[in-house]
Amino acid sequence: MVIDRQARLVEVESWGDYFLFTFYSPEIARQAQPGQFLMIKVSENTQPLLRRPISLHNAEENQLQIFFQVAGTGTRLLSMKKPGESIDLLGPLGKGFSLQPELSGREIFCVGGGRGIAPLYYLARKLRSSGARPVIFYGGRSRTDLPLKNRLQTTGFEVLVSTDDGSDGFPGLVTSLVEAELKKRQPAYLYACGPDPMMEKLAEICRRKNLEAQFSLESIMGCGFGACWGCVRKIRRNGQEKYLKVCQDGPVFPLEEIVWQESNDG
Ligand SMILES: Cc1cc2nc3c(=O)[nH]c(=O)nc-3n(C[C@H](O)[C@H](O)[C@H](O)COP(=O)(O)OP(=O)(O)OC[C@H]3O[C@@H](n4cnc5c(N)ncnc54)[C@H](O)[C@@H]3O)c2cc1C
Ligand code: FES
Structure with missing residues (x-):
């Protein structure tokens, strides 16, 4: 309701x-x-x-x-x-992240770029209370773009940060940090929220590593509850490409359903 x-x-x-x-x-x-x-x-x-x-x-x-x-x-x-x-x-x-029961005891990557970190704290708390081991990746342009770093760390999460200018943590894009960590560990799942270019790159990494994922998408919204069609994005569902409402059918979609660009195989 x-x-x-x-x-x-x-x-x-x-x-x-x-x-x-x-x-x-x-x-x-x-x-x-x-x-x-x-x-x-x-x-x-x-x-x-x-x-x-x-x-x-x-x-x-x-x-x-x-x-x-x-x-x-x-x-x-x-x-x-x-x-x-x-x-x-x-x-x-909207429809939020679905928490798969089989993730209990497993390591889960939660990847946030900039303000995209916003929904991941609540997700990480729920994952932890269901027995999973969330690892939070937090990327920003500079150290001043990581204001939640201390809060995430003091609540006991493993937090890996990256900055484009190298002023804190891993120097470079958060997607490069994820790639580096994937050489050392094998998470069972990945959740992400951030700018489209970050998520498109993550999608490519997940497909290459055979890693299941859910992404929270952004769209310009008029009503927020399905009435205006202002927020539609192209989604591939049941073998068909169609425009779905990010506000009602999302904002979270499984990786394999997201169509990034006309030229992309999604
Ligand atoms: C489901 C959802 C969840 C979001 N959660 C957060 C959040 O937790 N924290 C946060 O900081 N932001 C979040 N956003 C983005 C936020 O809604 C926009 O930044 C905000 O609506 C911009 O409004 P404005 O009047 O300040 O800027 P405007 O003057 O309307 O626009 C400023 C710039 O932001 C862009 N923009 C406007 N609306 C959106 C939008 N809905 N999505 C993406 N870009 C937009 C415009 O194209 C323009 O470039 C979310 C967006 C969606 C769709
Ligand atoms: S914002 Fe109006 S239908 Fe999605």
């Missing part, structure tokens, strides 16, 4: 353009699954008119968290909210 609720913002943490918000929202927290998202009304007036999609970063007891990076007008307005304010949240929306 999708809930439309005013939720009280209880805490704001920030690092430059990155924000971690904690809301009191027992109803949504009770139903939330990793990989699902909220449509957030960022303004009391019609500018901007549309809500903005943001992943659930965590849900625990009566609280929800989101982690976002300011990208434009909507996220800038959101970043200006203060503790004590009420914000209109619609959610939880």
Whole structure:
């Protein structure tokens, strides 16, 4: 059931353009699954008119968290909210990550690029409580793009970081770090969220290594619940290519269903 609720913002943490918000929202927290998202009304007036999609970063007891990076007008307005304010949240929306029961006891790679780390913390918590061993890969352009590194480490996860400029961790792309680790260990599964070029490269690596995976995709969204067709992407399902709604059929899709480009074999 999708809930439309005013939720009280209880805490704001920030690092430059990155924000971690904690809301009191027992109803949504009770139903939330990793990989699902909220449509957030960022303004009391019609500018901007549309809500903005943001992943659930965590849900625990009566609280929800989101982690976002300011990208434009909507996220800038959101970043200006203060503790004590009420914000209109619609959610939880979409189909999140499915946690395969046979992954218990196995090592699982969770790969996040930039703000794509947002849904992976909640996923990693659920994987750990189901007995799996998540390894979190966190890639950014520079060390200032890894604001959640300490939080992930202090909650006891194995965290491997990379920076394009070499200012922290592995010097280079997070996909190169994943490739390097795949020479040393054999995970049972891979989950990912990040920019399309990162995910397309990861898809190629997973296919080459015969590694099953699920990816959380982004798309421009109008409604967030299947009414506007604004978010469609080409997906290959049951042997047929068709346009599916990222908001309703996703945002998480199995690797083999994603069609990256016309020229690509997906
Ligand atoms: C399912 C889903 C979950 C998301 N989760 C998060 C999250 O947890 N944290 C986070 O920081 N961001 C997340 N995003 C991206 C976020 O929704 C966009 O950055 C935001 O909507 C941009 O709105 P804006 O008004 O600030 O910027 P705009 O002024 O609307 O756009 C600024 C730039 O962002 C691009 N953009 C706009 N909307 C989207 C979109 N929906 N997806 C991708 N690019 C977009 C535009 O093309 C433009 O280049 C998610 C997107 C989706 C679809
Ligand atoms: S955002 Fe409207 S149908 Fe997906």
